[in-house]
Amino acid sequence: xxxxxxxxxxxxxxxxxxxxxxxxxxxxxxxxxxxxxxxxxxxxxxxxxxxxxxxxxxxxxxxxxxxxxxxxxxxxxxxxxxxxxxxxxxxxxxxxxxxxxxxxxxxxxxx
Amino acid sequence: xxxxxxxxxxxxxxxxxxxxxxxxxxxxxxxxxxxxxxxxxxxxxxxxxxxxxxxxxxxxxxxxxxxxxxxxxxxxxxxxxxxxxxxxxxxxxxxxxxxxxxxxxxxxxxx
Numbered sequence: 449x450x451x452x453x454x455x456x457x458x459x460x461x462x463x464x465x466x467x468x469x470x471x472x473x474x475x476x477x478x479x480x481x482x483x484x485x486x487x488x489x490x491x492x493x494x495x496x497x498x499x500x501x502x503x504x505x506x507x508x509x510x511x512x513x514x515x516x517x518x519x520x521x522x523x524x525x526x527x528x529x530x531x532x533x534x535x536x537x538x539x540x541x542x543x544x545x546x547x548x549x550x551x552x553x554x555x556x557x558x559x
Numbered sequence: 560x561x562x563x564x565x566x567x568x569x570x571x572x573x574x575x576x577x578x579x580x581x582x583x584x585x586x587x588x589x590x591x592x593x594x595x596x597x598x599x600x601x602x603x604x605x606x607x608x609x610x611x612x613x614x615x616x617x618x619x620x621x622x623x624x625x626x627x628x629x630x631x632x633x634x635x636x637x638x639x640x641x642x643x644x645x646x647x648x649x650x651x652x653x654x655x656x657x658x659x660x661x662x663x664x665x666x667x668x669x670x
Contacts, residue, residue, distance in 0.1 A: 452602075488662070489662070490648070490660055490662035490663060491603075491648070493657065496657060506657075538602055545654070545656060545657060545658075546591050546593070546658075547593060547605055547608060548605075548658055549605065550595075550602035550603045550604070551602050552601055552602045553600075553601065553602045
């Protein structure tokens, strides 16, 4: 079974803090994705990566950056957290550009 | 522009009934479609997928139907159970591109 894990289930941070969200997959997938999910807005793609050290902006990259130093790990970074970044963050991975497998999500609250 | 949507944001059914969740897509070039189930507090889970060269695909208690003429996708759940209560998302993609997700339908199953 594909396993995608995320470093935290719940996180509380203060405005202005730097926040790291980590995602690890164990299936040697090339593609990895970061989404945020908000009520009424569905899943919105922040960034994705199709290979180590490669990254592409998604639909809402502003205020975020990513890092992929190893194939199995994809990190999402909030350089200076703001209250409008309070959300559920979901990581996913896929072998090709089709079936994505999701992690359990990180619920981030920025105060 | 491209969009994937669902006809109804909520659907309520009785235990044992069959459920039908609908999805309309706008990109006629999409060749791959997928359904996810997301339970409260969890990440989306893959249910079933279908390629554009098929009209129907069956899984365990689930069937996906694809009507390319009217760009419509549906998920049928047989003998719906309380454990089927969740948000259901459809998504589409065309070759070499990331999935585009709909906003989701919340299925509520009452005993």
